[in-house]
Amino acid sequence: MNRRLRTHSRREFLQVTGLSWVIGQAGGVAVPALVFGEENSGPIDCGPPPKAAPQHRTGGESFPPLPLPVTPLRRTEKKRPPSPPALIGKMALGSVRWITRDGKRVMYRDWMTDPADVNTLLEWTNEKLGIHYRAVETDFAHFSFDPRELPALLFAGHNSFQLTDDVRAKLARYVMDGGTIIGDACCGWNDFAESFRREMELIFPGRPLRKMLPEEPVFSSYYKLGNFTYQKADGSRYDDAPCLESIDFGCRSGVIFSPADMTCGWDGHDHPRGLRLVIDLARQVGANLITYILGSYQLARFLSTTKVYYEAEAPTRDDFVFAQIMHEGDWDPDPSAVHNLLKYARDNSTLEVKFKRQNIRLTDPQAANYPLLYMTGHREFVWNNDEVAFLQRYLKAGGLLLADACCGRMSFDMGFRREIAKVFPDAKLEKIPLDHPIYHNLFDIQEVEYTPRVREDFGNINTPELEGISIDGRLAVIYSRFDLGNGWEQFPHPYSYGLKDDSALKIGTNVIVYAITH
Incomplete structure (x- = not known):
């Protein structure tokens, strides 16, 4: 049976919000009536409606400012807790x-x-x-x-x-x-x-x-x-x-x-x-x-801040420029990553590294001009026949592809393994051994540190888990199922399956050195 709520404050609330209520007989609990609007x-x-805020009252002696009267005043008053x-x-x-x-x-x-x-x-x-x-x-x-x-x-x-x-x-x-x-x-x-x-x-x-x-x-x-x-x-x-x-x-x-x-x-x-x-x-x-x-x-x-590549318009000449592949997925989830990696590489080596990231598509003829192509993302992606054919030519001609699954996402991992198999149907990704030059050309990398999520789900691993495909003894593809770009950004990513900052930056720098020297 519909009844009006007797308290003025509740009635006032209902008039403002336009809500209708049925008061249940069991304990007077309000339950919603199924009322529909017009048209x-x-x-x-x-x-x-929300419960009324509790009334906090404290009884006791309360003292007014000095000087005190002969006897303290006793009163009870509302106390509002901090919000x-x-x-x-x-x-x-x-x-x-x-x-x-x-x-x-x-x-x-x-x-x-x-x-x-x-x-x-x-x-x-x-x-x-x-x-x-x-x-x-x-x-x-x-x-x-x-x-x-x-x-x-x-x-x-x-x-x-x-x-x-x-x-x-x-x-x-x-x-x-x-x-x-x-x-x-x-x-x-x-x-x-x-x-x-x-x-x-x-x-x-x-x-x-x-x-x-x-x-x-x-x-x-x-x-x-x-x-x-x-x-x-x-x-x-x-x-x-x-x-x-x-x-x-x-x-x-x-x-x-x-x-x-x-x-x-x-x-x-x-x-x-x-x-x-x-x-x-x-x-x-x-x-x-x-x-x-x-x-x-x-x-x-x-992520709301944007790193500026201040040499973006400078002539490249023979200097190393980092090229990142644009694809149909979320191809740029770590916008500051490459900037920080290039700065780290220049500060910790004799490399002439430009502060420049070139975003390219595999259908762009200019993509063949870069010794290293990098790609990342969270989700699956698909390469078309032209992109597959370009990568076959590029990698056989001496180019290097570096890829990592951003945040360690399984969807990108699954997509990359499927698509790289189109490029090299007779080869497969294999774990790169610890004695490979990729781990020793600038930094000597024997152990790495992973994020807490990796340790939680994969155990206490501490060795690099890079995989690769080689052509005539030279690495043509380097892939990390664990995230590198989050570490390059040098800012905590609480839900990432990846390498910690120092390990990710050292691996990234070694990859750049390998791309230039091979």
């Missing part, structure tokens, strides 16, 4: 609509349907993870678009929405500066999902949302997650691959989107509509998102 829009009720830092801002979305509630016209916006979602998630994760963060509500008119103020923004709702060009530009800058956008289609509502994808495409042209791979750190940053369990409108459940999508910026995901509902699960309730993650899984995914945002925040800020 086939999404539901306008999903969860109860924890804000981590996530829930963004106000949706046009203003007016609906009728108890005979009154009240204002409603789509983002208000589940007002306690991220607050409840943070309460849960604060307890589970031993952290202390809070969520806030914000809007485009009053937000600074500075990730130092709010590292993450949550976009959630049911209905279509549209942003202005000015807001799009500011959101692009926000993410490039290190912020993260989380999108959630509440109740799995398709109108919101289509709008979110469209807006991200306009904000980041040429960077489409792509299905996240199971190996990505957001699926293991706290809980080790496999297939997701989904619940359909009829209450039935099924298991399938994770549905999360992302847009990557360097070695981090700056936009993460779920087309299946998470936010209702964060708040601990479900409804007979839409498509959603079951409650326990939704909270585990939320905990992983929060852990990932916290773990990658400093890296995100680091």
